[in-house]
């Protein structure tokens with residue numbers, strides 16, 4: 001039965017060693033990679049609604065927006081050109097993550113982070129100094145390349161550095177940095193929008209250089225992961241690194257498992273062809289479905305459009321920005337819940353609890369908005385209802401922040417075998433970026449057509465993804481990363497894809 005798919009991980013293998021300050025430090029530095037992604041998510045919406053920015057670069061959009069006198073709250077002015085500009089970053093990231101997979105595998109995880117940081121920095125400078133649309137667009141593409149590289153390499157790096165029993169916690173530092181990036185960007189926009197003289201947008205876009213410098217410089221100090229060192233033919237360094245990050249000389253067992261995984265990996269010449277093999281069907285499914293579902297929670301409707309949304313439900317300009325900041329803070333704080341819980345309660349519990357809470361909130365928000373604006377989009381929002389909507393949105397964001405947000409990056413990064421981990425992670429990034437692009441591009445049109453039903457639409461997806469988790473996502477808490485095949489082997493559904501030879505070097509779980 002599906003509920004019984006949970007593999008007993010409490011008795012899973014444990015290697016000796018402790019959590020060293022060194023591993024925590026390296027994880028925090030690598031997680032800076034999340035800042036650049038978060039900063040961008042949080043900054044674009046505010047900048048593209050600044051009059052001075054529109055007048056400088058998209059004057060026709062500005063004119064049309066001013067002429068828009070519609071009182072239909074569902075159908076706000078929408079410019080395909082402007083949303084395309086914003087979401088072009090996600091297409092660039094999608095393509096870049098595929099290139100990043102080769103760099104991450106061949107040169108090591110840290111060089112992908114370094115490369116991502118440098119390119120992102122170039123993009124930030126170009127955007128901050130832009131005098132024409134081409135500079136803006138080239139800048140955005142560079143930012144996208146940076147995000148593609150960072151999101152591809154950082155989660156893998158974190159999952160490999162961490163000892164199995166704390167892998168969830170350390171990996172979620174990445175999501176924590178994303179949320180911090182978002183909220184800082186929101187606050188910066190709040191300030192720069194008030195700069196007289198109309199150059200506030202330059203500050204907003206240019207300051208993206210700060211997180212870029214943090215990951216670029218930080219990555220230079222990062223050690224390589226033992227897994228990557230072995231994979232690249234440096235067994236001696238790998239063993240020394242393992243001793244250093246685990247804080248013990250007794251790393252023999254873990255080291256041998258890494259070597260065994262790497263022997264497997266050596267047979268593989270074409271990770272992209274290999275990923276399609278039968279035994280890789282389960283992690284491949286995760287790397288496609290999890291990012292797809294993550295975006296179909298509808299979270300980026302809130303992240304990109306919170307100011308528009310709050311304005312729609314009756315808050316003034318300032319108040320709507322402040323409400324966006326509130327959801328931003330809830331996002332950061334709730335991520336800590338995940339950090340604390342993920343290696344205790346496990347991934348499945350967070351997914352299932354978070355999904356249920358998100359669904360309840362979506363029903364409440366849809367019903368309240370529907371009760372005010374009906375299907376015509378005309379109506380007057382009362383203060384009380386507006387406050388309830390904001391509260392429901394906060395509960396929704398909190399649920400995402402301890403479930404699909406962090407787990408959307410954690411689970412795909414921990415389920416692939418070494419030889420295709422890098423390719424698998426770039427699949428995860430590509431699917432994530434593709435659907436982030438679609439949501440960014442289509443949200444305003446969807447709101448105009450589906451009206452309050454849009455919240456039920458995303459709610460429907462949350463039901464589907466929660467059932468998916470219940471049936472098909474095994475518990476991976478505490479399982480050593482190079483032993484993941486044993487989890488599939490014991491799963492009620494996925495076991496049929498794994499033969500005995502696939503459990504590398506014929507190893508069986510130790511009782």
Ligand code: BGC
Pocket residue numbers: 041175178179182294299300303331404405406408409432436
């Ligand atoms: C998602 C982003 C989202 C962010 C919100 C991330 O995990 O990938 O699309 O904007 O969480 O915190």
